[in-house]
Amino acid sequence: MAIFLKRWVPALSMATLLTGGLMASGAKAQDAVGEWNGLLNVGAAELRIGVTIEAGPGGALTGKLASPDQGAMQIPLQDIRMDQGRLTFAVPSIRGRYEGQWDASQGVWNGSWTQGGALPLTLAKGPAPTRARPQVPAKPYPYREEEVRISSARGVSLAGTLTLPLGKGPFPAAVLISGSGPQDRDEQLLGHRPFLVLADHLTRQGIAVLRYDDRGFGRSTGRFSEATSSDFAVDAGAAVAFLRARKDIVAANVGLIGHSEGGAIGPMVAAKDPRIGFVVLLAGPGVRSRDLMMAQRRAVGRVMGLAGPGVERNDRAVACIDAVLAETPDWEAAKVEAARLLGEAAAEAGVAPETLMARSTMLFTPWYREFIAYDPRPNLETLRMPVLAVNGANDVQVVASQNLPAVREALRANPDVTVIELPGLNHLFQTSATGDPREYGRIEETFAPAALKVIGDWVVAKTGAGPR
Secondary structure, three states: OOOOOOOOOOOHHHHOOOOOOOOOOOOOHHHHOEEEEEEEEOOOOEEEEEEEEEEOHHHOEEEEEEEHHHOEEEEEOEEEEEEOOEEEEEEHHHOEEEEEEEEOOOOEEEEEEEEOEEEEEEEEEOOOOOOOOOOOOOOOOOOEEEEEEEEOOOOOEEEEEEEEOOOOOOEEEEEEEOOOOOOOOOOOEOOEOHHHHHHHHHHHOOOEEEEEOOOOOOOOOOOHHHOOHHHHHHHHHHHHHHHHOOOOEEEEEEEEEEEOOHHHHHHHHHHHOOOOOOEEEEOOOOOOHHHHHHHHHHHHHHHOOOOOHHHHHHHHHHHHHHHHHHHOOOHHHHHHHHHHHHHHHHHHHOOOHHHHHHHOHHHHOHHHHHHHOOOOHHHHHHOOOOEEEEEEOOOOOOOHHHHHHHHHHHOOOOOOEEEEEEOOEOOOOOEOOOOOHHHOOOOOOOOOHHHHHHHHHHHHHHHOOOOO
16 A cells, blocks of 8 residues: 555554545645645555656646655656645556645645555645654775676576675675565665665675676566565575685685565575575565464554454454465365455455455465465575574564574474574664564664674675775
């Protein structure tokens, strides 16, 4: 429902799936001209929205929309209308629409943003506020940065950035694997760039770091919408092969660092390639996805203050749908049954079926079918290279108390395993009071220094790297 709501919260939208007088004045068309801003609460996060409206020749209105927390800027508006204190405009490229009524007492447009479902959105005068991101590194960097392109599966060419310590090398190296949803090489989210911050920290420690845009996103080619975690594992494997072929990289010391879904993809790659030098799981799963998602729904519900029969009804409905999608051998039959269950859930909750279906399109993708049936333990059990598993104690998306013990158990035959739960950190490894995903964008910190130190010190110890 958000403008480009990413799949990094596949269950966060499901966590609230079923839960769930204006003063007009004779405002004139020119009253809508200018910069406006608001916050769109999508349940999982608060997204800053900026709208700029200008008067063209003959009084025709033109405009653009920005969602800076999602890296989306200058999206053209169409069909902008002002009539009797009512403002409406469409955003065809993202299938969105806004309708608002002028509130003279507050000087704002009170209305709703519609994109599949409707969400309240009040627009106030002025540009969207900026947010401080003090950890974003500033150039010039004390290391080299190289734009690279990596050949992966047929039709997939990955665009990435390789950072290299100063000197001739060869250097140990890490491939960063992003979490779910279309991600750029920096894993940019709500104005944060955690992979940029992590790559900067590691490269300063003498470790080369490769990060890349997901297939079909950013400057990478391919079709993201048709890809599954297994496809992303192929891409990560191609990144490893790219590094091993370079003379300035120690081929035996190329490792994988995966965040969230990337923490599942890393073991997929390493289970097939015992030459992987090391694996780091950042909030990586240790239990099957269906169990992880159930714990996620409950944890998110708690921090968002959701309780009562609606939450329990939602949990039962989603659990049944997940079971159908994971266990029905015939995919077309699975989709038909899941749609039927969604219809029943909508009727029970008093929600329009078409609204619920619009919010649930992700359930019918190849990615979700593979994801919801996935169990990470078989892959983890095969790993014999050094493994570091780190979770934030306040993580409500991959709950530490559920997943870290399961990771430790799956890796019990591996003699070189480190499992760490970091107090006070959320799913993005930010210092957070509650772990509530709605705090992600409001928190200025991108990556807690304590987490960066744990990761950097461990990789340096396992690879023999050091500051250059």
